[in-house]
Amino acid sequence: YIAIINSDDMWDESKIQKQVEYMENHPKVAACFTGVQHIDENDNIFDMEMFLMDNMSKEEWLHRFFYQGNCLAHPSVLIHTEIYQKLQNSGISMFRQIPDLWMWTQLVQKHEIHIIEKELMQFRMHESGDNANTSARTLENSIRHCCEECYLWYRTISDMDDFLFKKVFTKELIYKDADSHKKVLCEKFFLLKNANKNYLRQAVLFFMYDICKDDEIVAILKEHYGFQYIDMYKVSGSME
Numbered sequence: 001y002i003a004i005i006n007s008d009d010m011w012d013e014s015k016i017q018k019q020v021e022y023m024e025n026h027p028k029v030a031a032c033f034t035g036v037q038h039i040d041e042n043d044n045i046f047d048m049e050m051f052l053m054d055n056m057s058k059e060e061w062l063h064r065f066f067y068q069g070n071c072l073a074h075p076s077v078l079i080h081t082e083i084y085q086k087l088q089n090s091g092i093s094m095f096r097q098i099p100d101l102w103m104w105t106q107l108v109q110k111h112e113i114h115i116i117e118k119e120l121m122q123f124r125m126h127e128s129g130d131n132a133n134t135s136a137r138t139l140e141n142s143i144r145h146c147c148e149e150c151y152l153w154y155r156t157i158s159d160m161d162d163f164l165f166k167k168v169f170t171k172e173l174i175y176k177d178a179d180s181h182k183k184v185l186c187e188k189f190f191l192l193k194n195a196n197k198n199y200l201r202q203a204v205l206f207f208m209y210d211i212c213k214d215d216e217i218v219a220i221l222k223e224h225y226g227f228q229y230i231d232m233y234k235v236s237g238s239m240e
Contacts, residue, residue: 001023001078002077002084003019004077005075008124010121011122012121018120019032019034019078019116022116026114029111030079030111030112031077031079031084032078032079032113032116033073033076034076034115034116034121035116035119036073036119036122037122039122039123045122051073052115053115055115055117058108058109058110058111062105062108062109062164063168065104065105066195067195069101069149070098070100070104073123074100074103076120088103090103090106096144097149150201153192153203154192154206157191158207173187182217185217186220186221189211192207193235
């Protein structure tokens with residue numbers, strides 16, 4: 001296994017033992033996380049709802065990541081070494097703001113994970129100065145976050161297996177019986193388009209340009225969804 005700890009964070013003395021015991025008893029689980037207690041530079045504890053502690057299926061995790069972002073603390077993880085090495089080689093180096101979200105979206109497409117619902121580590125937050133966290137709320141970080149997450153979901157939704165996509169986003173499907181790969185591509189387009197996240201706008205456009213090179217998909221969009229070239233132009237020419 002691999003466990004991560006940053007120099008300014010702290011583990012409960014029982015953290016690793018509890019995680020190893022769980023993983024040894026559940027060999028199909030790829031990674032085990034824990035709850036997190038947030039502290040500031042002076043060890044003061046404060047409430048922050050960044051990291052959740054509820055367990056979900058891998059499909060529910062993907063759905064949650066798409067709509068609400070990351071909620072897993074990287075330094076709380078215990079993960080199989082081989083799986084972690086593959087995640088580290090999956091293109092993570094191109095991300096500065098959201099490498100964790102990239103890893104977890106790749107992870108839960110193939111594997112189940114588990115949360116030990118106890119605060120077994122302290123995660124230190126620095127909002128300013130030379131020691132500011134990569135996630136500190138600065139304008140530069142916010143802009144970079146939007147760009148990176150836009151690419152993440154463009155790539156992830158594009159590459160996602162059709163069966164998994166329909167299982168994760170069942171509630172969002174316009175046609176529940178989308179029975180061909182090209183129809184699923186149309187459903188993926190509308191998922192991105194209807195996500196109501198302004199920073200996903202470029203992902204929507206890139207995905208639309210990709211699929212609309214196929215005349216059969218253009219015909220499906222027109223006949224089944226009432227979506228034509230004029231609507232495409234509206235998407236590319238609108239700031240909404």
